[in-house]
Amino acid sequence: MRVCRTRHELAAALDEHPGTRALVMTMGALHDGHAQLLKAGREAADVLVASVYVNPLQFGPNEDFDAYPRPVDADLTLLEREGTDIAFLPTDDQMYPREPLVRIDPGPIATILEGKTRPGHFAGVLQVVHKVFNLVRPDMTFFGQKDAQQLALVRTMVEDLNMGIDVRPVPIKRDDDGLALSSRNSYLSADERSQALAISGALRAGREAADAGATATEVLGTARSAIAEADGVVLDYLVLVNPDTFEELAPGVTGRGLLAAAAWVGTTRLIDNMEVELR
Known part of the structure; x- marks a missing residue:
């Protein structure tokens, strides 16, 4: 090299x-x-x-x-x-x-x-x-x-x-527990790392709702509800957007979407996202 x-x-x-x-x-x-x-x-x-x-x-x-x-x-x-x-x-x-x-x-x-x-x-x-x-x-x-x-x-x-x-x-590379790999993960304490799993968990809940036929509004609500219950996570944003333009999706839209989130865990700010298919 x-x-x-x-x-x-x-x-x-x-x-x-x-x-x-x-x-x-x-x-x-x-x-x-x-x-x-x-x-x-x-x-x-x-x-x-x-x-x-x-x-x-x-x-x-x-x-x-x-x-x-x-x-x-x-x-x-x-x-x-x-x-x-x-x-x-x-x-x-x-x-x-x-x-x-x-x-x-x-x-x-x-x-x-x-x-x-x-x-x-x-x-x-x-x-x-x-x-x-x-x-x-x-x-x-x-x-x-x-x-x-x-x-x-x-x-x-x-x-x-x-x-x-x-x-x-x-595609995003994740640890076995679902946390998206990031250089900033090294800032997390053991407890904070456990708390950070709520971010990917919320996105996964939204994707599962989409797979079950939920509307865009319901998908976003499911993801936000999941992360609102998490300890130690301060949400910056959680949105459902067009993957190409990053415009927020209208309530009745179908097709590809991207759930994108950013949150603070302790003093560390983490981002993650997950694609969904709205039927």
């Missing part, structure tokens, strides 16, 4: 690796969920490129940028284990040699749900995604469905800007 820390080193490594190119972008603190992305990229392309970069532009002033875990050696071990050809670990100076003057406007989807709770977050996400796309020039890229709103925005940017990259979703 070639480890690159500068744009020049990355360009040289890419020249040495011909063929179709898959990109997996991460912020490090890698786990089995990231491994699923890497496996998908390894199977689909000749060259697998992974980036590890904690992007300061997507963190708000009161968020955990300084505390965000950065286990670099462990991350490199996982990348190599999954067959990564090129690992790009840039510094801030490499990614942002000066304050960016040209910015990506993520549009109205970025002002709701995660974007409402974290103003400016998605502008920072798309800024760094666009930059890494330009540096790596991938044929395809893999994003996890856990960050469903991010996935929708990346797809929209690629389509609207005619970037010609195949954006491929990878």
